[in-house]
Structure formats: structure tokens, C-alpha cells
Amino acid sequence: MKRTSRSAKTGLQLMARRPGPRHFYGHGIPGVDPAKLAGKLIVVEGADGSGRSTQIARLVQWLEGVGHATVQVGLSRSTLVSEELDQAKNGNILSRTTLSLFYATDFADQLENLILPALKSGFMVLADRYIYTLMVRDLVRGMDEAWLKNLYGMALVPDAVFYLNVSPEELVQRNFSKNHVLDFWESGMDLGLSRDLFDSFLQYQGLVGKQFQRLQSTYGFEMVDAHRPVEEINMELQKKISALIKKI
């Protein structure tokens, strides 16, 4: 059960997005045949303030406009555990493996009850964050990468992953112009990087960005420069998604 660094490396290669038929990252979900999932799974990743929800809202408009049925999913929205997850986050009472598994439960519930059925019916599924955010958050907190990869071997490999890249300094400005407050978790305050919220936010987002860059080659994210105007970014996403849809 204990993995050597060699086998972890092989695991890493297995995780890479391969062209060709649809597949899971690992063992997948018992009883689900990925070949029967006709729709497309499009993931938008990025920090709070990177413009994920704005971009997804526009993509939905556009996709529905051209006649595609869409479904939107996101993290901590499951019927099963989202309430309890919020409670746990507010109290900051769960240790890291527990919180990690709680998020994984939430993800699995949505994967099985929303994402997979929608894809089966030929929908365009737009995911506001996916397993990568969950993995990165845990990696920054020192969790074992091989353990995370086994855990998220249940996840389906998306058709496209766009990472909206924004510098930590710009994220601060965007968060302030929206809420005038920095979020405890988005600032990584549980890590004790700094007692100063502002300082912790910058350090934490820097660490998160680094982990995303590192995972980029493994998972083949499309890095999107999200400092540009909303419209320009959306046109780029539409172009890439159009190419993807034509392949059906």
C-alpha cells in the first residue's frame, strides 16, 4: 500500500490528460461506463476574484444561445454534505485529512448525481472549480500527493480545463472592490503563514498559484491570462470550446 517515489511518478503519468476516448483519472465510479457520456465537461479554475463566475455565466448564455443544454456545478453544493461542510468551515474544527475527505464526499455526490447524469444526457457541464482546487488546497497544506491522486481517481477527465491566472496583488484589489474583505480560507489563515490577513492572503495565493503551475503539465490546463478584459477572455474561451464541440 505504501507507494515508492517511483510508483508515484508512474501514477503521475497515468493522470495526464490523454486525447481519445473519455476516461476517469483512476478507478472511476463503480458501474459507470465513460464511453456512454456524450456531453462535454468544461472546467473553469482560478482563485476567488479571478472572474470564474462571470466567465461561466457568459459561456452559459452563449452555449444556450447556440442551442446547447447546460448544467452548472461547483464545490460544496451537494445535497449530501454541503450544510455540514459549511458548519465545519465556520468552526474551523476539522483537521486536514477530515476536511479533505469531507470535500471529496461533496465532490463525489455531485459527480454521481449531477455531472455524470447530465453528460449521459448530452449536456454541456460547466464546472466552477473541480478536483484541482481541492488537490491544490491540500497540497499547500502538506498532504501527500499520491494519496490525493488515489482519492480523486474517481473523477472524470474533463474535455477542457481553463485556469484563470491572476496575480495575488491583482486578486487583492478585486476582492476589495467586491467585498471590502478578505476571506479567512482564501487567505489560508488556518496555515499560520502570518497573523496579518493581508500578508497571509498574498503568501497563500502565491503558494496556490505555484501548485497550479506545477500541476499544469500533468493535467494539461489551458492557462488563461485573466488580467485582460472580460469580453476578450470570453472570446478566447468560446473559440476553444467551439473547436471542442465540433469534434463531436
Added chain:
Amino acid sequence: MKTFAELNFPGRLIAVEGLDGSGKSTQIYLLKRWLELQGLKVFFSEWNSSSLVKAATSKGKKRELLSPTTFSLIHATDFADRYERQLVPLLRAGYIVLCDRYIFTAFARDTVRGCPPEWVRGIYNFAALPDLTFFFKANLEVSLQRILDGRPQLKYFEAGMDLRLSTDPYESFRIFQGRILEQYLAMSTEFKFHLMNANHAVESQQSIVRDLVRSKINLNDFQGQNPARV
């Protein structure tokens, strides 16, 4: 995977495993009383009992929302919460920790439900192995009868109804428990289970348990500060 002793923890963990109705809970309760009455530092932990996770688990069970994957993950979450917040700190503080079910319950149940065994084992590989594991092996019919006599209403997941083995809950329960037993027995050697004949009298089983605990663990190392509670 290593045991707590091999990892140089001052504490020791003893786990009991077995089917529902095998009498394991009675045995671990008697073991706990024996240790407590000697004034030793003892802590008892039950499967599926972390307060926060329990709310989600019972909702999932009541509303039949759980799939094999989420069933597995939510129990792993519960276990991780108890493991990180209770078991590990107590074991670091030199307690004897008694667990009514440990990771082997998940290995057996989740595999029967169709989760890939390597995936399940991988998820639980943050946990160290018990220093002593008792497996209470009763005749399947005896275990079934004990449960069925006491509680005629079988719960949905308990009876393995989600596996669609049979539309009759009693029949489903029988098949489900039979498969779990097979899984337990298949890992018995790998994880060094001490097989207990659960068809024997409570007293004779308990005396075997106590003898084994005494021979494997130096109980003098676990004297507590407080006088024995009676």
C-alpha cells in the same frame, strides 16, 4: 503500514472486528471494564460516531442518498475526524485505545459494495495498524439470528438493500453479511487478526481476550493518575 508500537507511539490500539451480532461489542466492553478497574488509561471509540460527520451520514442514510462511493467517503471522513482529533493525540499521550471496528470494516463493506479495493485501502493509508486485532467469528446463522431476534426492522443500508441483492430485506441481509464475512476472512492473515470463536461462552472468550492483551501489552506502562472508577 505499521502498527502504533512500530511507529514508537507510547499508546497501544486494540481493535475488534466481526459481523453485526458476533458479540464483539460485548467483548470490548468487558475488556474496557477490566482495564479501567486496574486504573489504566483507557479510551473507547466506536465506528461512525464523530458528532459533526454523523449529521451528514444519518441524513444520507435516512434519505437513501448514498452511493457506494459516497458511503465509503463519508465513513472515511468520520474515521479521519476521530483518528486525527482523538485517537492519535490519546495514543501520543500513552493511552490504551479500544476501537469497536477499525479500517477493516471499511475494507470489507466498501469492497462488497463494489468500490475498488486499492482505492479504499489507499484512502485509509494515513491510519496506522492496530497493535492487536480480534476478529469474532461466529457461525453466520447465529449472528443473523441474534440481530433478527432483537430488531425485526432492518435498516436499508444495514441490510445492504442498496446492492439490490434481494427485494426481501432479510434475504438481502443474509447475502450481504455472508459476503462481508468472506472479505474479512480473506484479509485475516494479511492483517494478523486473532480469530476468536464467537460461538463460545462470553466468559471463556473474555478470558482469552484478557490473556492475550496481558501477554502482548505491558499493562504497567499505562497506569493513570486517577484512582480506578468503579
